[in-house]
Amino acid sequence: MLSEPLESLPSGYEITSLFSPRSIAVVGVSQERKNAGQGMLLSLLKFGYKGALYAVGLHGGQISGIEIYRSILDISGPVDYVICCIPADATLKFMKDCVRKGVGAVHIFASGFSESGNAKGRRLERKLVDIARSGGVRVLGPNCLGIFSPREGMTFYDTTAPFLIRSGAVGFFCQSGGNTRELIETGTVRGIHFSKGVSYGNGSDLSESDFLQFFARDEETKVIGGYIEGVKNGRNFFETLQGIASIKPTIIFKGGQTRAGKLAAATHTGSLSGTAHIWEVVCRQSGAMLVNDLDEMMDLMLVFSYLGREKTGRKVGIVSVSGGRSVQCADIWEKEGFSIPHFPLEVQRELHLFTPEVGTSTRNPLDAYVVFWDASLFSRALKVLSEYRGIDYLIIDVSIILSLTGIQGGGAESLRAQIEAIVHLSEQGFKRLIVVLPFEGVLDTMKLGFELEQRLIGAGIPVYPTMLRAASALKRFVGYCENGSS
């Protein structure tokens, strides 16, 4: 079923080597100075790149046991992929060397090309691509960070969260290096695991359509995200999107939607942005999901990574820790198009076997403060609700602040027990579960929040920082599942 629409797409075979090169040469490496090349090389070593790794730098020397060649032509083995960290002015001459060397693809880190907005920069970029193409070399960039691939040990930076990074099912292409790093850092902490990602900057040669096609074919990738400032060939991209978005969930964040944003995009990646309206229409028609910022993109990546798409619906049961939050939850979910059906009397009666009449609402939301500080009651309540067939999802609203500061609250231990009860429910096979866990606060609150969030994520349960973001994400998810071809 997957093969048919993809057969009609232009081939993207060259890119495969981009994401799994057998050898990498980092160019512009200084032995002494902490420059970009040195940073790239050391990051690759640390991240565990397993292929042949070479360093090239004007002044030679060696670093971390790796010899620094003075020219790429001095490397005797084949070079699949080059990470080029030399200034823009020097790239033309270097690209000629790459052609002579017969490398597969060159990632150009430097800026100073078409995004600079002057004729010189545009000319330089055109020449660079001309030289590369004439010699059969593909160009990634310029003005970008390059490839991220945990499985291959490919990276362009030292993450703050190395202990959380593992290979996963989310692929992305991102025109901004900053957004790429934010996506990886924040996404990883939230439990989004990436197959491959690419920061592609000006997209002078390889660009959004190529990556989209690659991710469509890549078996490791189940969800695709793209941050785009402007497309090089609109028709090609939109046709590609049309063929892909209904097969693999594809999330598009379009930068440069306003006059000011467009101008900023022009100076950032030399992109002509197109109108916001066109993007809305294209995404609606193709089934791609257009989002407004990186957070929303991650919210969708999360729900598509964690929830099964076989059985969905718009009826939610809500468990909340306070009356005020219950009211807000109900408002939010209904506004997002969900129904919050009253639990039938037999369910309510079962809940009332262990919750007091006073201070408890068993209708839906279940607002039973008492169960929040008694994990065995909480567990029992979850069991009752998970067995009720009248809801499609169970939404659990955990408030660290309310639990910690409650007059009768049990504090951190009680919260941990609550989280274990949720994990237990999931382990018993109930997977239609979303937890909302805000953890703004003082350091201890954040620390506890981080611990609880990681525990839930580790057990395969998606966690959202606000009720609104959970509801918006589930709304898009259910909408996609209902209309998508899968």
Add this chain to the structure above:
Amino acid sequence: MLSEPLESLPSGYEITSLFSPRSIAVVGVSQERKNAGQGMLLSLLKFGYKGALYAVGLHGGQISGIEIYRSILDISGPVDYVICCIPADATLKFMKDCVRKGVGAVHIFASGFSESGNAKGRRLERKLVDIARSGGVRVLGPNCLGIFSPREGMTFYDTTAPFLIRSGAVGFFCQSGGNTRELIETGTVRGIHFSKGVSYGNGSDLSESDFLQFFARDEETKVIGGYIEGVKNGRNFFETLQGIASIKPTIIFKGGQTRAGKLAAATHTGSLSGTAHIWEVVCRQSGAMLVNDLDEMMDLMLVFSYLGREKTGRKVGIVSVSGGRSVQCADIWEKEGFSIPHFPLEVQRELHLFTPEVGTSTRNPLDAYVVFWDASLFSRALKVLSEYRGIDYLIIDVSIILSLTGIQGGGAESLRAQIEAIVHLSEQGFKRLIVVLPFEGVLDTMKLGFELEQRLIGAGIPVYPTMLRAASALKRFVGYCENGSS
């Protein structure tokens, strides 16, 4: 100027004693058991309540050196305010004692009244109020937490952030106890300081109109926030709001806007919620600001607490750490109705004296990665922009993640120096400043983020977790200042 519109309002004098009682009796205190009464009493002691503090409990005894009387009638001195933590069933008899004792007001903590949805609860609440009123006693609640007043040392719980709590200019009335605690906890961490606050639950006697009038007159309170599920006397409340909202910024968060939300509100505080549309109209007409959640309420409280209202406008200058973020920032601010004017050539020239041509945009947003890891350059850039008269606000986008993981980034020390440069700018008198500082991430990122945020707040600079929330808040702020009477 303040006095005229307020003269026409019904008097709210009784409530003054509610927020600054000379004596408090906590009723329902156990010597042994950690019950609500004991919690309330100990919290008051810890928070430093300075007036006469009495404890009352069926079994007598003593706690923390305070004698537990068996009846409120055993207390010899006058009692201004009672915090009553006994079960609903026992409150009628107790209220009669309060009348005999001649107390000023009684806060009823217990639930089990009209919010229970049955005739018994409604009858109980009516009787309670009848007894109180006939004896000249005011009732706060039932089904609520009561009064919070840092200046008086009044509280109902142990905050997780005692070291951050100080008295300020924001007053609130809140129908939900949970929302009250969230507002205090999260608000305090964000640098919102409260004058007085009240959680008033079912609002059987004292309710939203009384509190609104109180805050309008209270000199300590400069900004008012209210979370309301339903009003007891709509006309009265709306007329009060009409007279107040244009004088003091008044932020209203309405719970129970949807069918599901209304039902939840009915079981939470026994409230009839009214339609969402009515609230929109009433707020628009009165000049009150209607918000959708607590975060938005705090975002507005923050901007009204920190920015001067004398000179506003819709032209922003933006300093951002990455090109991708610059594009998003520009999009966001323009969508919110601001303009991001290009800096004139002489400003750009001045910036280019110390920023490279390549990899920098000096137009607006200023996207100059280089200045973000050299505090002296950063400081110089801020000075140039703050001296340019063509912008009303300077928005500084600080990304911890991008600074920590940047290949050429300087890490935590560089970030701290950046923040000091911003603080310095503010200390030099430039106050039209907003910092956006997201700090999701691993523990170290959050820790650093918390430190930087508190440093900025301490210097009187408002900080927002996302660009969108900053822009939305400033939009409402500028709109209010333009239309408000002040």
